Each structure stands twice: as C-alpha cells, then as structure tokens.
Amino acid sequence: MTVVLRKMKISDLYTIEKIESLCQLGTWTMDSYLHEIRNPIARYIVAERDDQILGFAGAWCVVDEVQIMKVGVLPNYQGSGLGTMLMRALDHIAIDEQCKQMTLEVKENNTKALNLYKKMGFVVSGHRSHYYPDGMGAELMTKILISKQARKSKK
Numbered sequence: 001m002t003v004v005l006r007k008m009k010i011s012d013l014y015t016i017e018k019i020e021s022l023c024q025l026g027t028w029t030m031d032s033y034l035h036e037i038r039n040p041i042a043r044y045i046v047a048e049r050d051d052q053i054l055g056f057a058g059a060w061c062v063v064d065e066v067q068i069m070k071v072g073v074l075p076n077y078q079g080s081g082l083g084t085m086l087m088r089a090l091d092h093i094a095i096d097e098q099c100k101q102m103t104l105e106v107k108e109n110n111t112k113a114l115n116l117y118k119k120m121g122f123v124v125s126g127h128r129s130h131y132y133p134d135g136m137g138a139e140l141m142t143k144i145l146i147s148k149q150a151r152k153s154k155k
C-alpha cells in the first residue's frame with residue numbers, strides 16, 4: 001500500500017480523536033490535539049493512504065531531547081509496518097533538529113509497543129510502578145540518537 005507521511009493539520013483532528021479512542025491511547029480530545037498542533041515544541045505526523053488517516057505519532061522536542069507522546073495505528077492496519085514508518089519519521093525529525101536522545105513511557109504489558117520500540121533501538125532505562133490509572137506500571141525507554149555528521153564519518 002502507498003502510504004504518505006505528512007504533518008498533522010487541524011482538519012485531521014476528528015479522525016485523530018477517533019484513533020485515540022480506538023487504540024486506547026488515552027483520553028485526549030480534539031481540543032487536546034489542537035493545543036498540540038499549536039504547541040511550538042510539538043511535532044505530529046500522520047500516515048495517510050487514499051485520504052484516509054491510518055495512524056499518527058507525535059513527540060515533543062525539548063532542547064536536545066525528544067519525548068515520544070503518542071503512537072497509534074488503526075487496529076485493522078496494525079502489523080503492516082505503519083508503526084515502524086511513523087517511528088522512523090520521528091527519528092528523522094529528531095536528528096534533523098540535532099536532538100541527542102529520545103525517551104518514552106510504555107505500559108509494561110503492551111507487548112506490541114514494547115516490541116516496536118525495541119526494534120527501533122530503544123532500551124528499557126527505568127520503571128515506574130502504578131504509573132497508569134489502571135495500576136499498571138510503565139517502562140521508561142531511551143534511545144541515543146546518532147547525528148548525521150557521526151553517521152557520515154562512520155562510512
């Protein structure tokens with residue numbers, strides 16, 4: 001399938017709120033995402049095919065660190081590489097903005113997400129007990145980014 005990645009825009013927010021709910025990402029509303037689109041440190045992208053948004057991801061760039069905020073793919077499209085595409089796109093954004101590391105929190109029993117993040121090079125760097133409202137703990141994961149400069153000099 002031909003999927004296009006692009007910046008999230010205001011007209012996407014109705015669908016984004018639906019994905020938030022279908023993927024059980026949390027309780028953010030269209031207003032929360034509107035705030036994010038206007039937040040100067042936030043970077044949000046969507047994966048779209050034939051004008052249908054299949055997933056999205058977002059992060060905050062704080063000085064030289066990126067905090068992953070959201071990653072969600074519509075249930076029917078999970079397992080087809082979209083999560084990987086979205087995470088790679090955030091990687092590129094972070095490297096372009098000269099960030100040095102990425103961090104995130106993930107529910108300790110979210111196997112799919114844990115596997116995705118490990119595949120993308122994240123390692124577990126800490127644990128927060130009872131972090132989520134349902135009592136589950138969070139794994140803190142970190143990834144050190146290699147700058148474009150360092151990549152070139154390795155070749």
Ligand SMILES: CC(C)(COP(=O)(O)OP(=O)(O)OC[C@H]1O[C@@H](n2cnc3c(N)ncnc32)[C@H](O)[C@@H]1OP(=O)(O)O)[C@@H](O)C(=O)NCCC(=O)NCCS
Pocket residue numbers: 023024025071072073074077078079080081082083084085105106107110111112113115116119
């Ligand atoms: C986590 C999520 C974003 C992954 O997106 P995706 O499009 O399914 O991911 P991909 O197809 O690119 O798969 C990436 C990796 O995830 C893992 N994965 C995918 N499906 C899996 C499954 N059913 N069981 C276990 N691991 C799985 C694999 O390691 C896979 O890599 P591989 O295909 O090379 O083996 C998606 O499952 C999702 O939206 N889940 C609900 C929301 C959520 O949990 N978001 C993260 C909150 S921290």
